[in-house]
Amino acid sequence: MPLVAIFKRIRNRVGSLTIEEAARNKYECAQVVSSACQTHIYSTSGVLSNANNTIFTGPVHMYDINQFDHPAIQRLAEKARPEAIHDSSFRQYVVLCSENTRVSIRKDIVAWRRNPNRQSRLRWYMGSAAVGKSAIAQSVAMELEETGHLGATFFFSRPGNIDDPDSVVPTLAYQLATRNDLYKATITKLLANDPFILTKSRSVQFKRLIIEPFQVLMTSHNFTNDDPLTIILDGLDECKCCETQCDGNPSYAS
DSSP, X not given: OOEEEOOOOOOOOOOOOOEEXXXXXXXXXXXXXXXXXXXXXXXXXXXXXXXXXXXXXXXXXXXXXXXXXXXXXXXXXXXXXXXXXXTSGGGTTOOOOOTTSSHHXXXXXXXXXXXXXXXXXXXXXXXXXTSSHHHHHHHHHHHHXXXXXXXXXXXXXXXXXXXXXXXXXXXXXXXXXXXXXXXXXXXXHHHHHOGGGGGSOHHHHHIIIIIHHHHHHHHHSOOOSSSOOEEEEEOGGGSSOTTXXXXXXXXXXX
């Protein structure tokens, strides 16, 4: 089962966003003083709900998105396969690498991720059945999760009927949204403006929901590739559409 790993890591820097202030019913509208920000009415369920006499001076950067308040993110979750994620209950008893096994390969993946001069954004590990590729993928995913460098994972599983290629992009995008607020805001707006994105081809979804949002954030928020998030795909040979392995790779390598 081949392992496809790596997409762009985007540093989670806070960008310039509009401030919205709570002002409903008996609560007074807070006064916001900032030459760099605008003031709007904010939902009472927001981060500044029930605020009174609040003053901000200088540039202020705020961000508050509740995924359950956004139908777009909910639609993404409905298309995803949570069982395919490395820390799902479905995978709680999977085999892991022992402490002293496959050490060189695991270190190689981590070192490659850290290398700012890496020649490729994608690394593919291949091998015969039962040699431990999934154990390596799972172990590396857990390692990167602990250090905050994991972007998303998708583990195909024929026995678990996790073999639909159409669920890959929504699953990856949902995980990325839980790890990066600015990315979440970007795709929330994107899905709200074009609800049919999730009906497009896999390559179009990958471009619109993964590649382009991060390209925009790199331009508008000075993100870099120096410390990337890692996306891990495992078990492509267990995908029910064999041609997906060839069809998807060019997009994933972008």
